[in-house]
Amino acid sequence: MSGSCCDHAIGRSGYCCRCDSEVDDHAVRDFHYLEKGLHLSHGFVNSLKRRRSGMGYGAKKLHLALDLNHTLVHCSRVYRLSPKERYLIRQADSRDDLCRSGDLLIKLRPFAREFLREANELFIMHICTDSEPEHAEIIVKFLDPLKIYFGQRVITGRDMFWLIAVRVSR
Numbered sequence: 001m002s003g004s005c006c007d008h009a010i011g012r013s014g015y016c017c018r019c020d021s022e023v024d025d026h027a028v029r030d031f032h033y034l035e036k037g038l039h040l041s042h043g044f045v046n047s048l049k050r051r052r053s054g055m056g057y058g059a060k061k062l063h064l065a066l067d068l069n070h071t072l073v074h075c076s077r078v079y080r081l082s083p084k085e086r087y088l089i090r091q092a093d094s095r096d097d098l099c100r101s102g103d104l105l106i107k108l109r110p111f112a113r114e115f116l117r118e119a120n121e122l123f124i125m126h127i128c129t130d131s132e133p134e135h136a137e138i139i140v141k142f143l144d145p146l147k148i149y150f151g152q153r154v155i156t157g158r159d160m161f162w163l164i165a166v167r168v169s170r
C-alpha cells in the first residue's frame with residue numbers, strides 16, 4: 001500500500017488508529033512529543049489551529065498539560081552525572097539546549113523548542129509538574145523566557161498539593 005488511504009485524524013507508527021490502513025509520512029504530522037509514535041493528519045492539525053485561534057464558532061479551546069522532566073527536558077544534579085556525562089557541565093555556557101543553575105543541569109530534549117512553537121498554535125499549554133517549585137521556575141524560565149507559551153499557567157508540586165487538599169476537604 002502507498003499514500004494516505006483514509007481521512008482519519010489520528011495514527012500511530014505509520015498506521016491509522018481507526019481503520020488500520022497504512023499512512024504516508026507526508027500525509028501526517030509527527031507528534032511523538034505527546035505520545036510515542038503519535039501522528040496527526042494535516043486536516044486535523046489545521047482544525048486544531050482554527051480552534052486555537054478562536055475561529056471555530058463556540059468551539060472550546062483545547063488545553064494541553066505538559067510535564068517538565070523527561071517530557072520537555074532532562075534534569076540532573078551535577079554531582080550525579082556520570083564521568084561520561086561530565087563534559088556537559090563545561091558545555092553549558094556555549095550550548096543553547098543546556099543550562100546550569102547551581103547544582104542543577106537542564107538539557108532540552110531534542111526539538112523541544114520546535115515542539116513548543118508548533119503546539120502553541122494548537123493548544124493552550126500548561127505546565128503540570130511535581131518538580132520542586134524552585135526547580136520548575138528555573139526550568140520554565142529556560143524553556144520560555146518571554147512567557148509566550150505558558151504565561152502564569154505553571155502548576156508545581158506544592159500547588160498540586162493544595163489542589164488535592166482543596167478537593168479532599170470538600
Ligand SMILES: [Zn+2]
Pocket residue numbers: 005006007008016017018019020021
Ligand atoms: Zn483510517
